[in-house]
Amino acid sequence: MRPDIGGYHYLLSDIVVDNKRWVPEKVALIYKGRETTWAEFSALMEQYQRALASLGVTRGSRVAILERNSDSYVILCYALAGMGAVMVPINMWLRPAEITYILQVSMPSLMLTSPEFLELAQDAVAPLAVQPQLVLRNREGELPDNILDWSRVIADAPKDIEVSAPYDWDDPHLILFTSGTTGRPKAAVISHRRTVLDTLNAMPAFDIKRFERFYCYMPLFHTGAWDYLKIYFMQRGSAVIAERFDAAQSIREIEDHRCTGMFGVPVVLRKMVEDDSWTDSDMSSMRLITYANYDPNTMIIDVMEAFRARGAQDIRISMAYGLTEGGCYICINRPEDAESRPLSIGVPVPGVQVALLGEDLNEVAPGEMGEICVRSPALMSGYLNQPEATAEIFRGGWLHSGDIGRVDEDGFFYLVDRKKDMIRSGGENIFAKEVELVILSHEAVLEVGVLGIPCADYGERVVAVAVLKPGWELAGSEITAFVRGQIAGFKAPKDVHFWSELPKTPAGKIMKHVIRKQLLDS
Numbered sequence: 001m002r003p004d005i006g007g008y009h010y011l012l013s014d015i016v017v018d019n020k021r022w023v024p025e026k027v028a029l030i031y032k033g034r035e036t037t038w039a040e041f042s043a044l045m046e047q048y049q050r051a052l053a054s055l056g057v058t059r060g061s062r063v064a065i066l067e068r069n070s071d072s073y074v075i076l077c078y079a080l081a082g083m084g085a086v087m088v089p090i091n092m093w094l095r096p097a098e099i100t101y102i103l104q105v106s107m108p109s110l111m112l113t114s115p116e117f118l119e120l121a122q123d124a125v126a127p128l129a130v131q132p133q134l135v136l137r138n139r140e141g142e143l144p145d146n147i148l149d150w151s152r153v154i155a156d157a158p159k160d161i162e163v164s165a166p167y168d169w170d171d172p173h174l175i176l177f178t179s180g181t182t183g184r185p186k187a188a189v190i191s192h193r194r195t196v197l198d199t200l201n202a203m204p205a206f207d208i209k210r211f212e213r214f215y216c217y218m219p220l221f222h223t224g225a226w227d228y229l230k231i232y233f234m235q236r237g238s239a240v241i242a243e244r245f246d247a248a249q250s251i252r253e254i255e256d257h258r259c260t261g262m263f264g265v266p267v268v269l270r271k272m273v274e275d276d277s278w279t280d281s282d283m284s285s286m287r288l289i290t291y292a293n294y295d296p297n298t299m300i301i302d303v304m305e306a307f308r309a310r311g312a313q314d315i316r317i318s319m320a321y322g323l324t325e326g327g328c329y330i331c332i333n334r335p336e337d338a339e340s341r342p343l344s345i346g347v348p349v350p351g352v353q354v355a356l357l358g359e360d361l362n363e364v365a366p367g368e369m370g371e372i373c374v375r376s377p378a379l380m381s382g383y384l385n386q387p388e389a390t391a392e393i394f395r396g397g398w399l400h401s402g403d404i405g406r407v408d409e410d411g412f413f414y415l416v417d418r419k420k421d422m423i424r425s426g427g428e429n430i431f432a433k434e435v436e437l438v439i440l441s442h443e444a445v446l447e448v449g450v451l452g453i454p455c456a457d458y459g460e461r462v463v464a465v466a467v468l469k470p471g472w473e474l475a476g477s478e479i480t481a482f483v484r485g486q487i488a489g490f491k492a493p494k495d496v497h498f499w500s501e502l503p504k505t506p507a508g509k510i511m512k513h514v515i516r517k518q519l520l521d522s
Contacts, residue, residue, distance in 0.1 A: 009169035011192045013082030015233050016042050023236050026211070030257055031071035031241045041075060048079035050157040051150070055110060055133065059084030059164040062175065064108040064132060066090045066099070066117045069220050069243050072137070074229065076112070077220075081173040081192065084166035088175045089221035092117055093488045099124035105187050105384060106175055108132045112150065115140045169193040172381060176223055178324040178429060187384035188324045197378035198322075199230050201349040202329035206288060206318055208261065210235050213285075215259040217242040217250060217268065224292065224427060227328040228263050247275040258285040265291070265427045266299055267457035273306040284311030288335065290318050292328075292427070299456055300342055321345035321413070324429075325380045326399050330354060330372075331413050344412040345405075352376040354413070356405055361396040369416050372405040373398035423452035425460045430491045438486050439464060439479060439493075444472035449502055449510045450493065453519055464493035465515050467502060474498070 016038070019028065024039035036044070057063060063080055065087060067073055080087045088106045090099055103111070103124060111132040113121040118136060122144075125131045136143065137150040166173070169192035177185040214232040216239050218225040229239050240257045242250065250272055253259070269289070272278060286307055291300055300317050307315045316335035319342070322328035331354065333346030348354040355363050356370030364370035379399050382390035393400055404416045423430040432450040439448045446467045452460030468474060476496030483492040503514040 009192070010196050011081065011166055011169055012173055012195050012230065013045070013078050015230065016045055016078050016082070019233065019236055026236060027238045028233070029071040029074060029239055029241060032243070034071065036071055036075075041078075044072070044075050045079045045082065046163075047154060047157075048076055049083055049163045050159070050161050051154040052079065052083065052085065052110075053161050053163045054157040055135070055148070055153060057083060057085050057110065057164075059166065059171070061085045061110075062088055062106050062108040064088040064090055064103065064106065064111040065220075066092060066111065066113040066121050067137065067220075068092065068114065068116070069216070069225075069241050071241050073220050074239070074241060077174075077226070081166075083164050084171050084173075085164070086172050086175055086189075091177075091221045091488065092120075092219070093490060095487055096120060096123035096126075098487060100127050102177055102185065102187075103128060103132065105177075105185075110135055112137055114138050118144070118147075166192060169196060170381070174226070175384060176324050184434075186386060186389060189381040189384050191381050194327060194378045194380060195230060197351065197376075198227070198327040198329045198349075199234055201327075201351050201378065202227075202320070202332060203231050203234065205329070205332040205334050205349050206231065206261075206290065207316075207335055208232065208235055208237070208288070210237065212237045212260040212287070213257060214239045215242070215250065215254050215257075215262040216240065217245040218263060218427070219244075222427065223324055223328055224263055227322075228261075228290070232261070247271040248277045251275060251277050251281045254286065255282050260285055261288040261290070262286075263290045263292070264303070266459065267426060269303045270299070270457060273303060278306075278310065281310050283307050283315075284313070286312040287314050288316055288318060290320055292320050292322075301339065304339070317342070319345055321415070323401055323403075325393060326374045326401060327352075327376065327378045327380075329378075330374055330376075330401075333412070337412070341412055344408075344414055346413065347411055348413075352378070355398065356407065357396070357398065357400075361398075367406075369404050369406045372401040372403045372413070372415075374401065375399070423450075423460050423462055425452065425455075425462055426458040426490065428490050430462060434487065435462065435464070435483060435491050435493065438483050439466060441486075442479065442482050444468050444474050445479075447502060447510070449512055449515055451512050451516055453495075453516065461495065462491065462493045463495045463497070463519065465497045465499055465502065465519075467499060 019038040020042040027035050028038045028041040029036040077087050112135045134147045135150050136147050139149050172189045172191050174190040176188050178188050240253050304317050317338045318335045319333035321331040329349050331346045331348050333344050353375040355373050357373045358364050358370050405413050435450045436448050446469045448466040450464045453463045455461040479496045480492045503511045
């Protein structure tokens, strides 16, 4: 039971409660052809809550998830939220040491995983002084020692076990790890308030109707999945969950299940429209393709025309600008504007204040560039256990995005550059300093600069420019393989250049803007 808090605040899990009440027989989820209605979603959510409670999960507990997409993963998120517990989704492409760090910071009591990632999970928890209990879902074969079987936990959970609840909508329900200026991921704490309010902000801006259906291929460790699912769910809609992206399968599922919307990055959309099955596909159900600030290019116009050619006569595009700390929906380039301004990040959504600030924390003059800063009731609660970093990003009473922007005469915002040394490639945030430190650990490398170069497929490509120690010779592929051996593969440079020296300031700082210009001009 929810505690008496002297008032009522809407929670993420209340979406499920409402949909069970009003549209119990409507489909909520489709996964590998399996349909789950809202009544079934609610029943499974309650079943999961009893199982979690039997393992000691209560308000404030943290539970890590290391799995591929599934319908049960989605239900688990809402089950934890309804208990006042906190989900920590983990990127399945990370290496053990990277996951160990995430677990050290978040300190979950449980870590749910699948047979595919069991060895990775075991390697990640091994160095920890206090290890989370491993729980195996979708069990295959013999169960390793000290690992619980999720299906057994569900079956053994008492029917009358007490299940906790949030106190109010300022309780956290999600921790998302996001790179920061130190090069180490930071744990952004996301509350029900943040999640509910930015849903209400975005829903009318995207013009998403009741009972529409979202195609979700984005991995569920990514904010881009959760932040769209909740909008469609709040409109009594549904989602098709793809275990992983496959172009032909995506085309088939959108067609078969009459999906109306999807979030797309360039490489995904390009693979779809270039697939052999595209030429006889039926995309007539599709109404909206949303894209995001890390891939501002005009390719989206060509994609939209390709969808129209396959029957999607009502298709529109919309660009969303946001960040993990500030919410996915700070600015939205609405469907009625995006086709004529495809490179703009749009205008602030209602309820969100945006200003361009200079180094003195004052607003810049009209027409000048400044850092995009945000005020809103839909911001993160802060970085977990990092008060100094939290104070820094909220300095002056604004959340500082680290992005430099400008505004045109009609009030439309544009990204110009990034104040932070962050690369955004294929929807993932990559901190250049982390990659540089790995490359510098190679015995042949004297110095290196890592940066993002614009790329139609990924938004930005990770590129390294290295200086080798005298007497050494290396191929770029050797550097890439070296990085892949130590950190997640998506962080490895796709191109490596070897120069005799790197341009530097008088103080010895590498001038990446000069490197970038030379690479773009070559």
